[in-house]
Amino acid sequence: QVQLQESGPGLVKPSQTLSLTCTVSGGSISSGSYYWSWIRQPAGKGLEWIGRIYTSGSTNYNPSLKSRVTISVDTSKNQFSLKLSSVTAADTAVYYCARLTVTEGYFDYWGQGTLVTVSS
Amino acid sequence: QSALTQPASVSGSPGQSITISCTGTSSDVGGYNYVSWYQQHPGKAPKLMIYEVSNRPSGVPDRFSGSKSGNTASLTISGLQAEDEADYYCSSYTSSSVWVFGGGTKLTVL
Numbered sequence A: 001q002v003q004l005q006e007s008g009p010g011l012v013k014p015s016q017t018l019s020l021t022c023t024v025s026g027g028s029i030s031s032g033s034y035y036w037s038w039i040r041q042p043a044g045k046g047l048e049w050i051g052r053i054y055t056s057g058s059t060n061y062n063p064s065l066k067s068r069v070t071i072s073v074d075t076s077k078n079q080f081s082l083k084l085s086s087v088t089a090a091d092t093a094v095y096y097c098a099r100l101t102v103t104e105g106y107f108d109y110w111g112q113g114t115l116v117t118v119s120s
Numbered sequence B: 001q002s003a004l005t006q007p008a009s010v011s012g013s014p015g016q017s018i019t020i021s022c023t024g025t026s027s028d029v030g031g032y033n034y035v036s037w038y039q040q041h042p043g044k045a046p047k048l049m050i051y052e053v054s055n056r057p058s059g060v061p062d063r064f065s066g067s068k069s070g071n072t073a074s075l076t077i078s079g080l081q082a083e084d085e086a087d088y089y090c091s092s093y094t095s096s097s098v099w100v101f102g103g104g105t106k107l108t109v110l
Helices: none
Strands: A003-007 A019-024 A036-043 A048-053 A060-061 A067-072 A079-084 A093-101 A106-110 A114-118 B009-012 B019-021 B034-040 B047-050 B064-071 B072-077 B086-093 B100-102 B105-109
Touching: A003 A093, A003 A106, A019 A036, A019 A093, A036 A067, A036 A079, A036 B009, A048 A067, A048 A079, A048 A093, A048 B100, A060 A067, A106 B047, B009 B019, B019 B086, B019 B105, B034 B064, B034 B072, B047 B064, B072 B086
Parallel strands: B009 B105
Antiparallel strands: A003 A019, A019 A079, A036 A048, A036 A093, A048 A060, A067 A079, A093 A106, A093 A114, B019 B072, B034 B047, B034 B086, B064 B072, B086 B100, B086 B105
C-alpha cells in the first residue's frame, strides 16, 4: 500500500521560504507511471494544484505560483520537496502531497496534509 | 488557469439521488477525458471517487457515477447515505499541461 507523508515547519515568517518534504513508502518514486504533486487548501476553501514533478526531474507549475515555486525530487531517499518563496499570509494552508497517474491524470494517493501558517 | 465551476452546495434526503456539476471550457473539461472527482470529509485528505470521467476505483460504491457532456462533467450519487455528506471536488487536466480543481460542493444529507 502506497503511503505519502508530508513533513516540515508548521510556522513560516512572511517573506521567507516555505519548505516541505513528502516521503513516499510502499512504492518507488522512480516509477515511470506517476507524477508527484503538491496541492494546497486554505482553511474553509477549495483545493489548489501547485505543481508536479516526474522522476526525471521535469516539472510543471500552476501559472499563478510559478514565479515562487520549486519542486524537486530525491530518488535516493524516495522523497520529493516543495519550496515556495516570498510567502505571505495568503499562503497559509494545509499542504498535501499526492501521486498523480501519468496516463489517466488522476490523484490516487494523498498524504494526510500538513498545516503551514505564515505569521510573524 | 481559472478554477472549474461547481455549485457551492447541494442537498438530498437519504435514498434520493443528487448530481453535482463541474463546468469548464474546451481547454480543460471539454477537451480531455481526464476528469476526476474527490470526496473530502472534514479534517481528512481528499479521496478519489471517479477517474477518467466515469471510472470508479476499486472499493468505491457503484452508487457513485460520472459523466460528461461538452464542457460540463457531472457526479451523480444515487441512494444517498448519511456517510456521503462531505465536500466534493472535480479536477481536470488542461491544455496548458497543468491540473485545475473545481471550487468544491458541500453535500448535505438531510
